[in-house]
Amino acid sequence: MSGFDLVEKEKLPAVAAISCTRCNHNIQLTTHAQAVNIGCSNCGHVLQWQNNQWAGIKNLKQHKILPAIPVGSSGRIKGIVYKVVGFVLYQEARSQHRWREYVLFNPLHGYAFLSEYDGHWTYFTFITDLPLKPTRDRSMHYQGEKYKLFHRYGSKVLYAEGEFTWKILENASHYTEFVAPPYMLAQETSSDEACWMKGTYMEPGEVRETFGLTSSLPERIGVGAIEPFDKAFSFGKVSQLGGIALVMLVVLQVFFMIVNRPQQLVEQSFDVPPPKEEYGPVNLSAIPGPSFTLNSMTGTSNLEFELYAPVDNEWFALGITLINTTTNEAYDFELGTEYYSGYTGGESWSEGSTTNDVDLSAMPDGTYRMILQPYKGILSKVNSFRIQVRKDVPLWSNFWIVLLLLAVVPGVQWIRHHSFEKSRWMNSDYSPYTYE
Amino acid sequence: MKNSLTYKLFIGYLVLVLSYFVYLSATGTRILGDDKEKFEPNGSSGSRSSGGYRGSSYYHK
Numbered sequence: 001m002s003g004f005d006l007v008e009k010e011k012l013p014a015v016a017a018i019s020c021t022r023c024n025h026n027i028q029l030t031t032h033a034q035a036v037n038i039g040c041s042n043c044g045h046v047l048q049w050q051n052n053q054w055a056g057i058k059n060l061k062q063h064k065i066l067p068a069i070p071v072g073s074s075g076r077i078k079g080i081v082y083k084v085v086g087f088v089l090y091q092e093a094r095s096q097h098r099w100r101e102y103v104l105f106n107p108l109h110g111y112a113f114l115s116e117y118d119g120h121w122t123y124f125t126f127i128t129d130l131p132l133k134p135t136r137d138r139s140m141h142y143q144g145e146k147y148k149l150f151h152r153y154g155s156k157v158l159y160a161e162g163e164f165t166w167k168i169l170e171n172a173s174h175y176t177e178f179v180a181p182p183y184m185l186a187q188e189t190s191s192d193e194a195c196w197m198k199g200t201y202m203e204p205g206e207v208r209e210t211f212g213l214t215s216s217l218p219e220r221i222g223v224g225a226i227e228p229f230d231k232a233f234s235f236g237k238v239s240q241l242g243g244i245a246l247v248m249l250v251v252l253q254v255f256f257m258i259v260n261r262p263q264q265l266v267e268q269s270f271d272v273p274p275p276k277e278e279y280g281p282v283n284l285s286a287i288p289g290p291s292f293t294l295n296s297m298t299g300t301s302n303l304e305f306e307l308y309a310p311v312d313n314e315w316f317a318l319g320i321t322l323i324n325t326t327t328n329e330a331y332d333f334e335l336g337t338e339y340y341s342g343y344t345g346g347e348s349w350s351e352g353s354t355t356n357d358v359d360l361s362a363m364p365d366g367t368y369r370m371i372l373q374p375y376k377g378i379l380s381k382v383n384s385f386r387i388q389v390r391k392d393v394p395l396w397s398n399f400w401i402v403l404l405l406l407a408v409v410p411g412v413q414w415i416r417h418h419s420f421e422k423s424r425w426m427n428s429d430y431s432p433y434t435y436e
Numbered sequence: 437m438k439n440s441l442t443y444k445l446f447i448g449y450l451v452l453v454l455s456y457f458v459y460l461s462a463t464g465t466r467i468l469g470d471d472k473e474k475f476e477p478n479g480s481s482g483s484r485s486s487g488g489y490r491g492s493s494y495y496h497k
Contacts (some may be wrong), residue, residue: 077480241443245450249457256461302464322472333472361466392464401467402457409446 011273020045021056029163030085031105037084037168037183041071046160046169058169063158065089068116068217071162075121075210077202080109084211086282087309088163093154093172103162113164114207115199119217120224121207122184122199132194135187138430140178142198147185150225150428181424182228199292201226223423231279235410235417242410249406253399258303265292266389272374282378289320289370293387300364304393306357309385311339316382318372328367333358359393 009127016029016297019036029035038047040056045419067087074083086103099117106112113124130142138149153395154174157322178185184199201224229235235323276283294301307317317336324330335358341350376382425431460467 007479050476103483107472192442232440233446237443238446241446241450245454252461257450260464296464298462298464300463300465302466322454330475331472332475333470335492356458359466359470360472362463363469399458399465402453403462405453406450 010311018054020331021047021054022059027163028151029164030037031165034165035163036166037160037164039162039164039168041087041161044159044161052280060157063089064280065159067100067102067161068215069114069211069213070209073211073213075209075212077104077112080112082106082112083113084162086164087160087282088157088164088168089159089168091158095153097153098158101314103164107296113197114202118222118224119220120227121202121204122226123202124184124186124197124199125197127198129184130185130187130196132196134174134189134194135176140185142180142185144422145180145183146185147180148432149176149430150179150425151175151177152429175227179226179400180435181226184226197321199226201228203234222427223420225424225427229417229420229425230380230413233413235413238413242406245406248405249399250400253304253394257394260392260394262304262389262390264388264395264410265294265303266370268288269384269386270372270374271384272376282376282380284374284376287372287374289372289387289430291325291367293367294363294365294391296365300362301391302393302395303360303363305335305360306334306355306388307337307385307391308355308388309337309382311337311352311354311380311382313339313340313342314377314380316380316385317375317377318385318387321371322360322363323369323371324364324366325369327364329364331360331363333360359395392404 006249016036018029019025020027020040020043022045023043024106025038025040027038027040029038036049039045039060039316041046044059044064045056045061046058048057069084069089070086072082074081077081082104083106084102085105087155088099088101088103089098089227091098097117100116101116102114104112104114107183110126112126115122115124140147152171152175156172157168160168173188173190176187176189184201186199187196188195201213204220207213208217215279266289270287270289273287294303305320307316307318315338319332322331335356336411337352337354337356339350339352339354341348343349349391374385393410422433422435425433426435459465
């Protein structure tokens with residue numbers, strides 16, 4: 001077999017065959033002389049190469065399970081054609097958590113692993129550019145990504161089938177895992193070796209397609225250690241786009257504040273006319289107000305009316321009628337002030353104000369005539385008031401509402417992302433979140 | 437493809453909202469509206485005479 005066969009024709013090495021020393025089951029070897037342990041899929045016996053022959057060392061049949069990807073299957077991951085040469089069922093040394101690993105082999109690229117825990121799949125390859133000394137750090141940087149410590153644990157083998165280049169029953173490994181979804185860095189240390197592997201999350205559908213599986217894969221439970229959050233609509237990208245839109249909103253608001261500077265149209269004081277009748281309800285005469293002209297580039301603009309009245313424990317209101325002398329359209333609205341103060345229960349208090357304002361939205365251009373109708377209480381001492389009219393006043397309520405509209409989608413994604421991350425870290429002893 | 441469409445829709449939404457803001461700012465329109473009441477000449481207000489006020493019902497402590 002040549003490299004051309006391997007790369008271009010996707011051919012893998014021919015297999016050798018041995019018989020299980022316990023049940024005589026025919027076992028096929030792809031890695032040939034590299035294998036030091038073999039697990040028989042028929043009887044669960046583990047064989048070890050020693051004294052130039054295969055010898056049985058332990059039977060693991062009691063934990064036998066069927067691999068989701070049969071040993072001997074082939075598939076292409078990230079452009080590399082792998083053959084599944086081994087399958088191991090692991091259990092954490094100090095807990096009941098179990099996971100499954102598939103040993104992948106390619107004659108040119110060597111070994112890789114597919115790990116499955118709670119239906120979440122990770123594709124591991126060896127990396128050689130990290131120090132082999134056991135790490136005690138809580139985080140690390142690798143290739144521009146910050147990885148956070150997720151888990152430390154020991155392992156033991158419950159069941160194995162296929163061929164292995166290491167003594168699976170002798171070397172209890174310890175793992176330290178750092179995550180930066182969808183990637184993981186895992187340091188594996190045992191009594192005689194240490195290595196680093198980089199893991200990449202694989203969707204179950206991708207695994208099924210890679211190995212041409214027809215049976216169903218283990219159902220996903222919870223959030224995987226490196227399962228990415230909503231790949232179709234990532235929180236990072238949404239935040240970035242939302243941030244750009246927010247900056248544009250601020251720029252637009254500043255632009256319109258510069259272009260549409262507020263302009264005072266009216267500032268005038270008036271005397272409150274005496275009541276029409278000496279007794280009974282206060283009935284005041286309407287006052288002809290000033291006129292002003294509204295002229296804008298877009299045909300409409302906003303108006304702000306501000307009323308001041310020297311109220312003191314009383315109220316004063318103004319009914320304002322605006323008549324557009326160009327179109328004869330009339331607009332009515334009310335504007336009032338009230339101010340109360342006192343001393344109750346040993347404390348002085350006050351509420352209200354002597355001024356109040358109201359905004360009129362999108363008023364058409366034209367010349368306006370104002371008619372003012374004052375109202376006040378029977379005992380009111382208010383005898384004057386002042387009215388101011390400004391145009392093109394910045395409408396901050398618009399700014400805040402549009403800001404809210406821009407923030408809705410990133411906000412929802414943030415809540416989803418936060419909940420997702422909290423679920424992810426629920427499985428870790430090093431979670432930055434608190435759980436009730 | 438699906439990813440791209442989702443982001444395009446989101447960008448479209450952002451552009452729409454910002455365009456609406458430009459319209460509001462250019463025309464002096466307030467999203468929350470205001471309390472003015474408009475009367476067309478010879479319109480539905482009918483018997484109302486211009487310049488009159490329909491009565492105070494506003495400030496009463």
